[in-house]
Amino acid sequence: MKSEHQLAVMHWGTYQVTTREGNIAAVEPVAWDRNPSRIGQSLTDSVTGASRIRRPAVRQGYLQHGPASREGRGKEPFVEVSWEVALNLVARELKSVKAQGGNEAIFGGSYGWASAGRFHHAQSQLHRFLKGFGGYTASTNTYSSAAGERVLPHILGPLSPLHHQHTHWSVLAEYCQCFVAIGGLPLRNAQVNGGAANDHALKYWLEKLHSRGVEFINISPVKNDLSAISDASWLAIKPGTDTALLLALCHTLIAEDRYDRAFVASHTVGFETFKSYLLGEVDGSAKTAQWAAAITGLSAQQIIDLARTLSGKRTMINISWSIQRARQGEQAYWATVALTALLGQIGTAGGGLAFGYACTNLAGADRAAFSGPRLPAGKNQVSTVIPVARLADMLLNPGGEYQFDGQQCHYPDIRLVYWAGGNAFHHHQDINRLIDAWRRPETVVVHEQYWTAQAKHADIVLPVTTSLERNDIGSASHDGFMIAMRQHIPPVGEARDDYAIFCQLAQKLGFYDKFSEGRSPEQWLEQMYEDARPRAAAENIELPAFADFWQQGKLEFNRPATPQIFLADFRADPQRFPLATPSGKIELFSQTVASFDYAECPGYPYWDAGIQQQQQSLARQWPLHLLSSQPRTRLHSQYDQGSVSRASKIHGREPLWMHPNDAASRSITEGSIVRVFNQRGAILAGVHLSTDILPGVVQMSTGAWYDPLDPTVPGSLDKHGNPNVLTEDRGSSRLGQGCSAQTCQVEIERWQQPLPEITAFNPPLFVE
Incomplete structure (x- = not known):
């Protein structure tokens, strides 16, 4: 029987594929990939499987x-x-x-x-x-980062070019002393890349930084969002409150005179307007650590200590794409820019800011920028x-x-x-x-x-x-x-x-x-x-x-001869290397955004108390905050029908992470099938209990193929576990009009009825 071995390129890696007589016999990772993704194993039983469309x-x-x-x-x-x-x-x-x-x-x-x-x-x-x-x-x-893509051109520059300029991991390994991960650094996200992901290097570099003694701080409701560093400090923040924390950190730096006055004066505009808001001169509410503690669930002392740590070390602050996929998601990105501007480390080796280390396998890779051929x-x-x-x-x-x-x-x-x-x-x-x-x-x-x-x-x-x-x-x-x-x-x-x-x-x-x-x-x-x-x-x-x-x-291709440092030229000479903003500098206050006259986007990093009150009101009926993450076992919904994804299911349903305290109060145990529901719909999921998630928060991966119990009935139960049955279809704000999936409240109850059959992967009914 004749066998052939050739390379196959996927978004999650390159593999050596063996075929025999026109069928896929084996899929093996290539030798040069340091941490290959398991998703490739789903090819064998999927490409010619029952879910395949064979005729028009x-x-x-x-x-x-x-x-x-x-x-x-x-x-x-x-x-x-x-x-x-x-x-x-x-x-x-x-x-x-x-x-x-x-x-x-x-x-x-x-x-x-x-x-x-x-x-x-x-x-x-x-x-x-x-x-x-x-x-x-x-x-x-994009659904991935629309809010950030819209706000950043007003204050720092377009996101896509900035994403390609991230400081190389090799530089961080040499100079970084503290790495703050807002939304974590999930290895699951870095499995993929738009085009190809030939060498999965995130795990290698995180371990390299850790071995050098870099302090990692994971700011997330989910500890597992930084699973590669077992002893990372975990600040278990309430979902959707990152902007409040960032504003309080800015306030603390100013109140304790820990901010870089010279950098702010030479590289930013609008500081006095932003400062006035932080001090409460605009709305009567100073954005102190005590103010943020009541919102975020962190203590005031934790916030103050964090501000002191950031200002005392060479610090890289990374904010994930997931944070801006929420109501007012633009403000978290703006507040991150403001915080790192006050710290004055933007453009330094090992310090500054980033938008999406670990969101794909791209950011920080010390590889040539060349993207390859293009179709006109x-x-x-x-x-x-x-x-x-x-x-x-x-x-x-x-x-x-x-x-x-x-x-x-x-x-x-x-x-x-x-x-x-x-x-x-x-x-x-x-x-x-x-x-x-x-x-x-x-x-x-x-x-x-x-x-x-x-x-x-x-x-x-x-x-x-x-x-x-x-x-x-x-x-x-x-x-x-x-x-x-x-x-x-x-x-x-x-x-x-x-x-x-x-x-x-x-x-x-x-x-x-x-x-x-x-x-x-x-x-x-x-x-x-x-x-x-x-x-x-x-x-x-x-x-x-x-x-x-x-x-x-x-x-x-050969690696770049000179390692890359994010915005190093701008730091060295802001006149010669201005940013692509109206002022050419970092805009802590944007006259352009202010001119839009959006109450939710007044022209500086802003905490919207009205949205917080709406969420608190919803939580009285739907007490659990649902987060929907990128899956570990597939890319979005691609190859959910494959063996790797199916093996992760619980009785055929998508897993849901839940704190034991929340489960106990609802008579839910490990492996239970539950109904997750709100005013928009209901789904079934299988429960995994963990203390690595904040009480009051549950997490599911996106991408389970939508599988309604009765397609002819509006709002039918999704028996497979697609969280987007539950997420709200509402723009992040008028500025970005991005996806706000992470702003979602639900309730959960144990499923007591017989389990319906999963039909998501079956072809439809055909008639002559």
Whole structure:
């Protein structure tokens, strides 16, 4: 029996995949990966498993009645059809919607991590196709960090470039004395990267810092958020109160004259306005340690001691993306900038601030910035863009007004949703509300590999290949590698790659030449590779000829000769190296934000007591604060059907962490199945008891495939455990309009009835 061994690139790592007679036989981590992710083991039983979509399928009601049947989404069986029938339907609806509502009526979804390959990246393929068709309504920012992405340009600079400038771990290992992790440094998050994660180095570097005597302080409701450092100091803060703590630390530094006056004077603007707010001159409430103690659950002495520690050592303060995924999440990022500015260590070796060490495998990696080949995107002729987390608002309120980052905006009237890659039924909050919104457009088209909830709620479902069934190039910024992703197995069933699908549609719609430029996928790979050469040269990387690269299978780039220090140039000379802010300096007070006249964002780091009071009121009915984290056993919802994810379930349900005291008062024990519920819905979960979580707080991972008990009943119980049934679909603020999933209150009770069967991974019912 013939066996083949080739490299496969995933967002969570590169693996040596063994195939026999066209089937995946084994998946092994590569030798150079210091802490490989287990997620790769899910490939073996998933790629050809029962959840795979094998033929084009159309919802029965849509096939019979077209858009008039939209209420049947998620309820009706499917009919498998030929590719010709399916593509004719898609082309017909695209032309119809364009004729009646214009290109603005088409929403190009595809938010998500579709493929580690640079050519067969579904989001890029879909957007290039829709641009060729005349344009589409797009989305901006991310569910991961939208609040931070919107506030930082006003006060420090755009988040994405800043994220690529983080101080290298090697510098921290030499100079850092204290590492403060707001939201922890979870190893589970650093398994993944946008593009590839070839060398998982976080655990190695944390252990390196620890061996040098670096003091670690974990500020989180969950001790396990810094599991790599067993003796880290744990400040068990109440969820959503980080801004109050940060403001109190700033107040303490000023009150005890521990702040760096010279740095504040030379590198910031707006200090006096911010100081006035801290001292209570604005609202009559000084932001003292005693004030914050009543909010955060920490003692005033803990806060004062922390401020003294920070100012007395070379301190790196890192705030995770999870902190800003909450109501007023923008303010926690702003307050972190303010605190580190007062400490005056920004731009120093081993000190300063960071936004997302451990949020992916990227931040701090001492690798070349070169990101590899890119597919030309084209130009969108439609200017309408919505905040990505306002998807349901858009579908429910065509023509409705909303405010966003200083702009007065209107939602378009979307008639067709086209999604390729990603999964709104994972990313989006308040799934029951999303289902209502999802039934408003005339047509929903989805490219998918597996029968996810999003596919089951579509009208037309087109089966696409996985990265093991096509050729591609794997690479990512600051990853340090480029991998030839050779096809391992034939396409499963009748699956086709996104490019082939869009080429056929473009031919039916009259712009094939413009879209394809006459190239096959292999010709595109070589062209993209050649186009990347100048960018590689700019990073002192000499790429071999494409044929040589493809034969070698792997390139590893030299590490930067000079280690990177975040904002070192700005620190050395703020006039010569200004920030990308209106003033060119750190803005402790932003006149731009103040001019928006948002009560919740007055122009400086701000604690919103009104939101706190709302949460306290909700807690009287829903007393437990639910946190939803990135899972350890999958990437978002990808490969929840795989063996690694399934092995983590409790009686088939997603695990929920709970403090023993909260469990005892509800007669809940280890391994109990519970109903978790609030005003938005209810789910089942399996309980894991731990003292490593703050009482009054429970935690679940996101990504369990939505599995309603009865899809025909609105608000039906999700029997599998998707926390986004419970999270609120509300913007972080008018400034960022980001996801606020971490602001969520629930109640929990023991499930006393027979356990319903998990059907999340089953294909839908098919009819002739």
